[in-house]
Amino acid sequence: xxxxxxxxxxxxxxxEAMRADDxxxxxxxxxxxxxxxxxxxxxxDEFGPARIADAPISEAAIMGAAFGAAMxxxxxxxxxxxxxxxxxxxxxxxxxxxxxxxMFGGQSRAPMVIRQPMGMWRxxxxxxxxSLESWYTHAPGLIVICPSTPQDNYSLLKAAIECDDPVxxxxxxxxxxxxxxxxxxxxAVIGEARTRTHGDDVTIVSWSQTANFAVEAAETxxxxxxxxxxxxxxxxxxxxxxxxxxxxxKTGRLIVAHESVAVGGFGAEVVAIVxxxxxxALHGRVRRLGAPRALIAYAPNxxxxxxxxxxxxxxxxxDLMQ
Amino acid sequence: MNQANFDRERGVKLLTTMERIxxxxxxxxxAAERDKLVLGAIHPSFGQEAAAAGVLWPLRTDDYxxxxxxxxxxxxxxxxxxxxxxxxxxxxxxxxxxxxxGSMHIADFNVNMLGANGVVGANITxxxxxxxxxxxxxxxxxxxxxxxxxxxxxxxxxxxxxWAVVFQLxxxxxxxxxxxxxxxxxxxxxxxDGPAARAASLGLTTQTLDGNDxxxxxxxxxxxxxxxxxxxxxxxxxxxTYRQKGHTSFDQAAYRPxxxxxxxxxxxxxxxxxxxxxxxxxxAADEMQAIHDAAQAEMASALQTAADTPFPDEALAFTDVQDxxxxxxxxx
Numbered sequence: 001x002x003x004x005x006x007x008x009x010x011x012x013x014x015x016e017a018m019r020a021d022d023x024x025x026x027x028x029x030x031x032x033x034x035x036x037x038x039x040x041x042x043x044x045d046e047f048g049p050a051r052i053a054d055a056p057i058s059e060a061a062i063m064g065a066a067f068g069a070a071m072x073x074x075x076x077x078x079x080x081x082x083x084x085x086x087x088x089x090x091x092x093x094x095x096x097x098x099x100x101x102x103m104f105g106g107q108s109r110a111p112m113v114i115r116q117p118m119g120m121w122r123x124x125x126x127x128x129x130x131s132l133e134s135w136y137t138h139a140p141g142l143i144v145i146c147p148s149t150p151q152d153n154y155s156l157l158k159a160a161i162e163c164d165d166p167v168x169x170x171x172x173x174x175x176x177x178x179x180x181x182x183x184x185x186x187x188a189v190i191g192e193a194r195t196r197t198h199g200d201d202v203t204i205v206s207w208s209q210t211a212n213f214a215v216e217a218a219e220t221x222x223x224x225x226x227x228x229x230x231x232x233x234x235x236x237x238x239x240x241x242x243x244x245x246x247x248x249x250k251t252g253r254l255i256v257a258h259e260s261v262a263v264g265g266f267g268a269e270v271v272a273i274v275x276x277x278x279x280x281a282l283h284g285r286v287r288r289l290g291a292p293r294a295l296i297a298y299a300p301n302x303x304x305x306x307x308x309x310x311x312x313x314x315x316x317x318x319d320l321m322q
Numbered sequence: 323m324n325q326a327n328f329d330r331e332r333g334v335k336l337l338t339t340m341e342r343i344x345x346x347x348x349x350x351x352x353a354a355e356r357d358k359l360v361l362g363a364i365h366p367s368f369g370q371e372a373a374a375a376g377v378l379w380p381l382r383t384d385d386y387x388x389x390x391x392x393x394x395x396x397x398x399x400x401x402x403x404x405x406x407x408x409x410x411x412x413x414x415x416x417x418x419x420x421x422x423x424g425s426m427h428i429a430d431f432n433v434n435m436l437g438a439n440g441v442v443g444a445n446i447t448x449x450x451x452x453x454x455x456x457x458x459x460x461x462x463x464x465x466x467x468x469x470x471x472x473x474x475x476x477x478x479x480x481x482x483x484x485w486a487v488v489f490q491l492x493x494x495x496x497x498x499x500x501x502x503x504x505x506x507x508x509x510x511x512x513x514x515d516g517p518a519a520r521a522a523s524l525g526l527t528t529q530t531l532d533g534n535d536x537x538x539x540x541x542x543x544x545x546x547x548x549x550x551x552x553x554x555x556x557x558x559x560x561x562x563t564y565r566q567k568g569h570t571s572f573d574q575a576a577y578r579p580x581x582x583x584x585x586x587x588x589x590x591x592x593x594x595x596x597x598x599x600x601x602x603x604x605x606a607a608d609e610m611q612a613i614h615d616a617a618q619a620e621m622a623s624a625l626q627t628a629a630d631t632p633f634p635d636e637a638l639a640f641t642d643v644q645d646x647x648x649x650x651x652x653x654x
Contacts, residue, residue, distance in 0.1 A: 025458060050458060056488060061447045061481035068451020071436055072386065074458055095441055096448060105420030106642040107431040140643050165644040191646050238647030273654075 001183050006147075007039045007176040009154035012184070014040070014077060017161040018047055021075065024161060025051040027066055028079025028115075036081050037117060037176050063089035063114070067097045070110045077161065083116035083170060084127050097166045098141030113160045113167045118146075119209060119259055120307065121174040125298040131208070131260035131291075136168045137237045137269070143167040143190060144236040148211040150180035152234055155188035163190060172209040193240035195247070199227025202253040202317045205244055205270050207233040210259050210308055217313035226321055227251075236266050241273055248274050253285040253320045257313050262290025287316040328603050336379065336536045337596045337610065340371035341617035343395040344593060346404055348618075349625040350394065350411055350425075351571045359629055360411050364425045365392040369534070369566030372592035373498045374399045376539030377466060377561070380547045386434045386456070386465040388449040391426045392500075393438035396468055402430040404621060408628035421634040422642075434463075443476030445469060446495070450482045453491035453556070464550050465493040472503030474517040480524075486556040487525045493556045494546055495521065498533065500565035505577050521558035533563030534592040537599060564590060 004012065018024045025047075026040060032054045034041035044052040055062045059080065066076035080086040086093065093114065100108045120129045136144045143165055147153040153171060160167040167190075196211065197218040206214040211232040218228035229247045233239050248254050254274055256267030267288050274282065291306045347366040354360035367374065374395030378387065381400065389396040398404060402418065410417030411425050418430045429437035436452055439445045449467030456463045473479055474497060486493050497517040501508055514520065518528040529546070531539055539561060546557050564586045568575035575583065597610050640649045647653075 023459075053489075056481075056484060058481040058485065060478055061450065061485045064444065064447025064478060064482065065451030065454050065485050068388075068436070068448040068453070069455030069458065070451075071448075072452045072455035072459070074455045091441055091444060092447065096439075096444055100437070101644070102642045103419065103423045103427045104429040104431070104437055105418065105422045107419065107429055108437070140649065143644060143646065163645070165646070238652050241652060276654075 001181050003179055004150055004182050005176065006150045006153050006171070006178045007037060009150035009182050010039055010157050010171065011041065011043065013154045013157040013161070015043060015046070017158060018051065023073065023075045024077065025053065025074060026077040026079060027053040027055050027062055029055050029057055029081055031079060035079060037173065039176070040079070059085050059088035060092055063092035064096065066112055067092060067100070067110055070112045071100065071108050075111045075161065078112060078114045080114060080116045082128050083118040083132055084130050086114070086116050093168070094139045098139045101165070102141060109164050110166045111164045113157070113169050115169045115171060117173045118170040119172045119174055120296060120303060123298050123300060123303060126295040129296040131258070133170050133236055134260055134264060134266040137266055141166065142237065144170070145190065145234065146170045146208040146236060147234060148208050148232055150178065151182050151186065152188065152194070154182050154184065155186050156190070156234060159188045159190050170208060175209055190235050191238035191240060192234070193243040194232045194234055195243065196230040196232045197228060199229040199251070201227040201251055202229070202255060202320055203244065203247040203251045204228050204230045204255045204257060204313060204317070205233060205267070206230065206257045207236065208259065210257050213308070213310040214257055214313055216310040217317065220310070220314050221317050226317055228317060244270060244274060245277055248278050249281055252281050252283065254282060255287045255289065255313060255316050255320070257289040257308050259308055260290055261293050262288055263293045265290045285320045287320060289313060289316060330603060330605065332540070333537065333596070333600050333603070334605065334613070336375045336540060337593070337600060338613050338617065339375040339399050340536065340593050340596060341614050342404070342620065343371045343374055343398050344368065345617040345621035346398055346407070346624070347394055349621040350408070353412065353625055353629070354571050357629070360425070361413065362424050363570045363572070364411065365570055366567055367392045367395045367565070369586065369591065370498060370500055370563045371395055372536035372539060372596070373496070373533050373561045373563055376536045377468065377496050377543050377559070379540045380544040381464070381466060383433055385463045386436055386452050387468070388436040388445045388452060388465065389438045389468050390442070390445060390470055391438055391440055392470065393428060393468070394425070397428050397430060397435050397438065400430070400435045401433040402435055404624045405627050406430070408624040409631050412628045413633060414628055414631040415634045416631055420638060422638070443469060443473035443478040446473060446478040446482035447485065450485045450491060450493060453486065453493035454489055457489065457491055462551055463492065464547050466496060467493055468496045468498055470503070471497060471499040471501065471508040471517060473497070474520060475503070475512060479520070483521055483524045483526060483558070491556050492550050494543070494550060494559060495526070495556065496559045496561060499560060499562045502565055502569070504569045505573065505575070518558065518560040526556060526558040528558040528560060530560040530562065533561035534590050534595055536592055536596050563592070
């Protein structure tokens with residue numbers, strides 16, 4: 001067990017995977033200088049420029065070429081710099097990578113990790129702040145992972161690199177410096193949620209940075225005698241339906257909370273499944289917290305209007321307890 | 323032509339490949355239009371057989387091919403099994419892709435054919451990546467990446483060619499220019515001096531060839547592949563041919579100037595041209611007729627075999643999506 005931050009945990013995962021398997025390599029813009037957030041710092045010194053490859057600003061080629069290299073036996077880690085820029089490579093990701101295995105009748109695999117730094121941190125405005133994870137849950141063939149802690153960024157990134165299917169891997173930009181305990185012996189299973197807090201009164205389903213706000217909210221609520229069970233999904237496809245249903249069966253109340261726009265967000269999927277499976281347990285006690293369907297502004301006070309906060313989660317829980 | 327040095331055996335094999343491609347596609351069109359057995363669109367390459375036969379000639383089985391929606395010819399020339407291909411066109415069990423891909427997504431990884439593609443130009447970056455993977459693994463395979471003239475107007479043309487130059491990858495890009503981007507005359511929607519000029523501006527060595535001269539294409543590609551395999555740089559081939567029929571088998575191509583296609587078929591058909599070449603070096607008409615007849619018989623039989631094959635088991639609708647997360651159990 002060691003304390004490290006979210007960025008270093010991921011770097012450790014990449015380094016160990018590259019040491020263990022020569023087929024693993026990384027490609028993206030500026031990786032030789034450590035990547036735009038320093039998450040690849042020092043790796044080119046150890047592995048050289050062929051395996052920590054500096055790419056032109058050609059997102060479609062980064063994605064497409066990595067896919068071609070995956071089909072002939074390598075295991076690329078693709079760095080998209082900002083998840084917003086991955087939109088320049090959506091054909092390659094959604095039309096090509098996600099479909100290759102099925103469309104070619106199982107002849108081809110695309111063992112790739114597509115790292116997409118997501119979310120709001122500070123005044124980065126509408127093209128450097130988005131949370132688009134739900135888009136990729138809609139594309140069969142892709143796995144979608146959103147780690148919220150250094151532990152999970154270590155163990156889930158390792159699991160993603162070992163996975164033989166393409167994984168879209170969302171790291172939250174505001175958490176690079178977040179410290180936490182990391183047990184390198186802990187292996188993660190893709191599709192397994194982590195129950196972050198236990199409680200009998202309300203289930204809070206979340207992921208990525210918002211899951212940490214949910215834990216903060218649970219601590220506040222505990223002080224008021226309200227037991228909140230935070231289910232951190234960690235991966236959105238596949239997602240741990242049973243962990244959520246079991247919790248809702250116990251609490252009878254559900255909050256879903258995410259940073260992305262509420263409309264069409266993955267929270268809607270969670271609520272739909274819970275309603276179908278255990279709707280009777282809920283009696284309508286459901287709240288969905290997500291961003292308004294607006295753009296993310298530059299000015300901090302306007303940007304803040306798009307945030308889902310711990311306080312909002314607390315308020316929603318109190319409301320459900322009425 | 324220097325008749326003394328003419329490689330008769332190669333010339334006959336090239337004719338055979340072209341006849342097989344044409345016979346395959348003639349039967350595919352029959353299956354689509356007469357028999358209503360091909361349910362989706364097919365994009366035949368009538369008139370473009372020389373490019374397929376010539377470009378693929380010097381490749382080893384472990385070299386890689388990546389192709390387009392108009393890729394039956396390339397795939398056959400790479401060595402794919404026509405019965406498996408025909409089954410794929412008919413969506414049957416035992417198709418190259420188990421019936422899941424159809425004509426536009428034929429792939430045969432047994433012969434390192436990495437797939438046709440339904441998105442114009444998408445295979446340019448992917449092919450560059452296959453070459454990148456070869457280089458990373460220290461292999462000596464070459465990638466042949468074939469796309470059409472329309473693809474030169476898509477972004478991946480720039481990004482993929484630049485990528486290959488930056489990383490010095492073992493790849494030959496082949497722009498098979500049939501002069502029509504779907505139903506639009508390509509030169510009417512293309513700025514500058516076209517695909518080869520664009521490739522040259524990125525630092526690629528380029529050649530422009532008569533795309534209906536299978537001997538010339540074969541000679542050029544054989545030398546090019548040797549250069550690339552010996553550690554050379556990526557190269558670009560602009561092969562100018564002519565699409566004798568429409569964009570799909572259903573397209574009557576009435577948008578072409580009167581007489582254009584007729585003249586091409588009469589004067590510039592690659593199979594007839596190769597027959598003329600072979601006749602001039604003494605290959606008997608009977609031998610060539612036998613090649614034609616054998617190709618027709620082979621592909622008619624492939625169609626019959628495919629038509630007699632059942633559709634895939636319905637359970638396969640949900641296999642090979644991904645290892646985790648069931649499409650039916652976990653999604654509902």
